[in-house]
Amino acid sequence: MEETLMETDVLETITKDVEDSLVSEPIITATEDVLFQYPTLFSGRTLLELCNSSWSSSPKSKDVQPYLRGCKWSPDGTCCLSVVNNDGVHITELPRDLYSESATANRTIDVLDSVIHVKEAGLVYDFCWYPSMNSSIPETCCWLTTRQNAPIQMWDAFDGSLRCTYRGFNPVDEMEPAVTTAFTLDGARIIAGYKKVLRTFDVERPGRDCAEHKISFPASCLALDSNIIAVGSWNTTISLFNVNEMGTYKSIGKMHGHSGGVTHMKFTPDGLKLVSGARKDHRLLVWDIRYYRKPLNILNRIMDTNQRVYFDVSPCGKYLVTGGTDGILKVWDVDNVNWKSALDVTDVERDNVTFKFPLHKDCCNSVSIHPFRPILATGSGQYHIKDPIQDEDGTEINGLSEDLKYSCHPENSLVFWWIGDVPELPL
Structure with missing residues (x-):
């Protein structure tokens, strides 16, 4: 990352100025022993584009599709980590004026470049930030990736160098890649899911030493x-x-309810609810882990892909946000639609979403809410199959492509949106 992220006053600036930029009806949240007011989101019912970054295919390799496969804000909110298909991992910094200032309607849209680019070969299965990441403490600035035919790798967020690896071996002593990985909340251990086992690594002891717990199913997330x-x-x-x-x-x-393989899950901040999504399953299921025999509620989104499509829950626990293959962002506000309450079987509409925002013309596959500021990161893109009824130049053959609908408008982008109040715009 740039030298600006190494300055010790970054988090102090965010914490101090976020108190001065609040909107009405704030929510009190505690982070790092400092009380601050979490801003109200979506109150203006308007999303303002702040900055974006995009990827396109190289002329030399038109068959390689560099679409975004996920984005996550760093725990300190200074940068965003994103994975791009066939193009590795990118870190994009939040512009410094957005650390404290509110967005204005006439703000120039920034075009962002990656400050760190790790050109990892192979398919990246999963990635996550170190939970206590703080830009003023360089040793905490790192992330994990697990990818095809490789061990779990820890990367330095300042220079993109490889710090260490954590390797799991099968019964015949062959190294196998983890399908999913995550830090424990205190950052002391790494939990990794494999095809038939869960492995727990000590962060301070890289290598193959780990504890194993056998499972009878492949872990996906x-x-x-x-x-x-x-x-x-x-x-x-x-x-x-x-x-x-x-x-x-x-x-x-065990909890049963999805019709496809589970691709993403997230606990609500109170730890009592779990939200889950699956591939080619149009439902988000909300579970109460105290009574997990059946879903507590069912929310709808458009999901016509096997690709993992991320959703997010705001740090205040009030909003659930997700994208879909139709490019529409959906938002549930617990004050207007109690998505944490029991399912109302008399609700024939079933799509009780609070807000809809048509943000992308391609699949909106990832969303991430900033930990301190009213800013939302969205990623778009998916694998597009070439129409077999077309010539190389894209013209139709005999007009037979009417029944084969392949998207001809790929959009591979990372966009930051302002989701708080904009003073110049009417409510």
């Missing part, structure tokens, strides 16, 4: 909260485990 771990699987189930201080796993139970 993880969600952690305190001592509870949710493990999603390609077999459509979600398993809950309790982990004690010694790292021993105790099975709590």
